[in-house]
Amino acid sequence: MLRIQFRDYEALRAHGEETYPHECCGVLLGRASDGTNAVHQIVRAGNTRTDSAHNRYQISPVELIRIQRQARTASLDIVGFYHSHPDHPAQWSSTDIAEAHWLGCSYIITRIAGRPEGQGKADVTNSFLLLGTSEEDKHFAGEALEILIDEPSAPLPTEVL
Amino acid sequence: MTIHIPTPLRAYTEGNESVSIIAGTVKDALASLVEAYPGLRGNLFGTDGKLRSFVNVYLNEEDIRYLNLKEDSPVSPSDELTIIPSIAGGCLSADRKLDLSSQLSAKSFIAKRRQLA
Structure with a gap:
């Protein structure tokens, strides 16, 4: 299971x-503990695939090392990644598994649906846990997303796509 | 020197985020690491004994692949070696190519039927 704060969930979709x-x-x-990856912070990264950034x-690696150091300073670990x-569909592709x-x-993974005016709107968000012990037996399994809302009185979006 | 272990490989280093190794070169350091933690070998090295393509190793701030001496680069006790698997992916999928070929096959099939009709 993946546990994440609502604000972080919304931030990665945004x-x-x-x-x-x-x-x-x-x-x-x-x-990570007891089969749960609990997210305490999300860090935006640059997409270096500028040659094919649409897919x-x-x-x-340099940015990853910097983020890993940031995690170490905060006594946190890298427990996952996100992309759009x-x-x-918000489903892993053969490229995703090959390069995981x-x-x-x-x-x-969040599906971003294009709108007629050219903008994108976050649609379905799914999480997949990379299981296995090696490159030879690795595989993705869908995992539950537990979204925590800090302030019960905080207004919820009227439309969740 | 200190070798930093990424999250997925800590299962093989008794949960340690970093390991202290005495070594003269990067190659020696990695050899000592897998000797101390044999479970790492298959995750770091291929059957040809070379680092797997997705395993990045940085000596301080430098990718060892771009150092003049590469894995033979000398190291000192104050150096840090960071192992960092690559992270990449995307919605481009081999499946889409299959889908495309399926569509082409279907079009060919329809064209053939029209020819026969």
């Missing part, structure tokens, strides 16, 4: 809307 029609990407920092993403699928190497981490 990131996908901002970069539409290109894919966005970022890192989930938190702690590919990649985070620079512009005008494609962080076993035990969560991979959040």
